[in-house]
Amino acid sequence: VTTRRPYDILIGQDILADTGSYIRECVEPCKACLVTDSKVNTIYSQVVISSLIEAGYQTSKIVFPEGEHSKNITTYTNILESLAEEGLSRSDLIIALGGGVVGDLSGFAAATYLRGIKYIQVPTTYLAAVDSSVGGKTGLNLLYGKNLAGAFWQPSMVICDYDTFRTLPEQEMLDGVAEAVKSGMIMEANLIDKVLKKDYGSVIERCVSIKKSIVEADERDTGIRQLLNFGHTVGHSIERLSSYKTSHGLAVAKGMVMESYAAYKMGLTDFDASGFLRETLSRFGFDLSIPYTAEELYKYALNDKKIHGDCIAMVIPESIGKCRLQKISLSDLGKFLRLGMEDYPG
Ligand code: NAD
Ligand code: ZN
Secondary structure, three states: OOOOOOOEEEEEOOOHHHHHHHHHOOOOOOEEEEEEEHHHHHHHHHHHHHHHHHOOOEEEEEEEOOOHHHOOHHHHHHHHHHHHHOOOOOOOEEEEEEOHHHHHHHHHHHHHHHHOOEEEEEEOOHHHHHHHOOOOEEEEEEOOEEEEEEEEOOOOEEEEEHHHHHHOOHHHHHHHHHHHHHHHHHHOOHHHHHHHOOOHHHHHHHHHHHHHHHHHHOOOOOOHHHHHHOOHHHHHHHHHHOOOOOOHHHHHHHHHHHHHHHHHHOOOOOOOOHHHHHHHHHHOOOOOOOOOOHHHHHHHHOOOOOEEOOEEEEEEEEEOOEEEEEEEEHHHHHHHHHHHHHOOOO
16 A cells, blocks of 8 residues: 555465564564454464564553443553553554454554554454555544544554454454445445455455555545545444444444435435345345434534535445545535435335
8 A cells, every 4th residue: 555654465364373474574573562452362362472472573462341432532541551651662563453443543542652653453353354454544432423533544564364254243244244335336346246255355355455546545535535434424423323332334334325315315316326235235134224313313423524614525326336425515414314314215
């Protein structure tokens, strides 16, 4: 990925035990602090730590409780204090082993500790592999909404061993499916077939390639990168309204169907993608219902980072594999959500 700091993405099976030797290709032996959550820690920490030691790194480990609820300022502070306690310097390294929560928090800690140190993403969820581990968006949730504090900070390498999905609960696999279908919808119709065939190696490769091209064109998310937000305006509101009981991917799945339907009803596109999406996502067993009102969704959508002045950029499907961005006013957003929820077919 050719961002201001270029980096490689390695995708393979059974490569976790070689993490240390891969990292040596881009970072000299130093202090390497593994950051992970309580669940991933019990399954995968040991193999990664051993390979780091073997490759000559001096290791330490920070573990926080698993789950979206940990993606907050308290966990972040604890990570920073632990890094300081371990005596990590500017030439040292953080290794984020886990899903999107670990990656986002560790990345933000890496961006801000000593004004920025290197970090490596080692995604262990389908969602992190196809989406969050690449692109350098890091951060945490505030009480008022998702990802409201953060930084752009690119990793030095991404090492994705999709054998780790074997221990991933079905619900978490679905979260990855939702983001992969999203990438297919915005850029590459064929990708959706690969998702249906569960061809993980090539799904990850295609998603990461799509994300690479978008991030290289718009690292700071001021233009085309906002295409990746398809389904996320409504999705983030659903996550927040459910107090994060509805997972990110499931919320995005619901959001994609509802936003597509609303865009069609509002006359922003001639193409109603909601039928195709509902059918595709239902094949995986997604529950696409939205148990909230348009007014509730609107309230939380107002905290969205995609709002500039009194406009928000919405992602509008033109066909399967092609979407465009369109700015709508906040009062039109209210109408958009009302039309979408009126006889929402989820
Ligand atoms: P997560 O990190 O909470 O992981 C989900 C659950 O799976 C956790 O309980 C975790 O302990 C467990 N787990 C992880 N790997 C496992 C494995 N191999 N085997 C068994 N259990 C495993 O959540 P996620 O779905 O990976 O990521 C969601 C987060 O990612 C959200 O906070 C979202 O905002 C963020 N996100 C960020 C970006 C970005 O660009 N930075 C993009 C998309 C999503
Ligand atoms: Zn997402």
